[in-house]
Amino acid sequence: MTGTVTTGAPRTVSRGGALAAEAARFAALGWMRGTSGNLSVVTGRDPLRLLVTASGLDKGELGARDVVPVDAEGRAVPGAGAAGKPSAEAALHARVVRLTGAGAVVHVHTVASVAMGRRRPGGIVFRDLEMLKGIGRSAHDEEVVLPVIGNSQDMRVLGDRLEEALNPLVPGVVVAGHGLYTWGADLGEARRHTEVVEWLLELELAEERGR
Numbered sequence: 735m736t737g738t739v740t741t742g743a744p745r746t747v748s749r750g751g752a753l754a755a756e757a758a759r760f761a762a763l764g765w766m767r768g769t770s771g772n773l774s775v776v777t778g779r780d781p782l783r784l785l786v787t788a789s790g791l792d793k794g795e796l797g798a799r800d801v802v803p804v805d806a807e808g809r810a811v812p813g814a815g816a817a818g819k820p821s822a823e824a825a826l827h828a829r830v831v832r833l834t835g836a837g838a839v840v841h842v843h844t845v846a847s848v849a850m851g852r853r854r855p856g857g858i859v860f861r862d863l864e865m866l867k868g869i870g871r872s873a874h875d876e877e878v879v880l881p882v883i884g885n886s887q888d889m890r891v892l893g894d895r896l897e898e899a900l901n902p903l904v905p906g907v908v909v910a911g912h913g914l915y916t917w918g919a920d921l922g923e924a925r926r927h928t929e930v931v932e933w934l935l936e937l938e939l940a941e942e943r944g945r
């Protein structure tokens with residue numbers, strides 16, 4: 735960004751600041767270690783535009799400018815205010831938004847998501863837990879399935895797997911051997927969904943270990 739005052743720049747910076755603060759929060763929880771994880775927020779729908787965290791940086795130390803505007807395919811939009819290379823997974827963020835209508839997407843590398851993805855490659859089932867209300871499901875008598883998909887370095891392949899496995903009632907997917915994707919209407923809801931799904935995974939893992 736230059737010193738030129740434009741109407742678009744301050745909005746980019748403040749959304750960038752919000753993404754950076756959100757990333758710092760997840761990093762402090764230990765969910766984005768070793769530069770892992772990424773976040774995005776939708777800034778326009780027609781045409782689709784997202785701000786995504788820049789690639790390869792320590793997600794606990796991002797600044798407001800460490801975000802990159804991308805298009806519906808996750809490609810950087812030149813001259814839109816921020817610098818850097820978009821997350822290697824930006825295309826998957828854009829695909830999630832296109833598939834679900836989400837306003838924000840969170841990707842974390844948690845131990846529980848990887849451990850449970852290994853144990854339940856066909857999907858992770860939860861039921862009869864008060865915490866399920868946090869993702870809009872019932873606390874009683876409802877089977878809730880969190881999908882698990884195989885990992886790939888090709889975001890188109892990963893996106894196809896996500897589309898096929900998607901449970902419209904659950905705002906998240908585990909990527910086997912990799913981590914967790916969650917989303918919500920905005921950054922606040924995406925954060926809540928991430929915390930709830932991660933709590934469910936940690937519970938399941940603790941119960942597995944106790945068996």
Ligand SMILES: CSC[C@@H](O)[C@@H](O)C(=O)COP(=O)(O)O
Binds near residue numbers: 767787788
């Ligand atoms: C520890 S590197 C992990 C990456 O390969 C990737 O999975 C990841 O989550 C972060 O990639 P990034 O390009 O920084 O957004």
Ligand SMILES: [Zn+2]
Binds near residue numbers: 770823
């Ligand atoms: Zn990742």
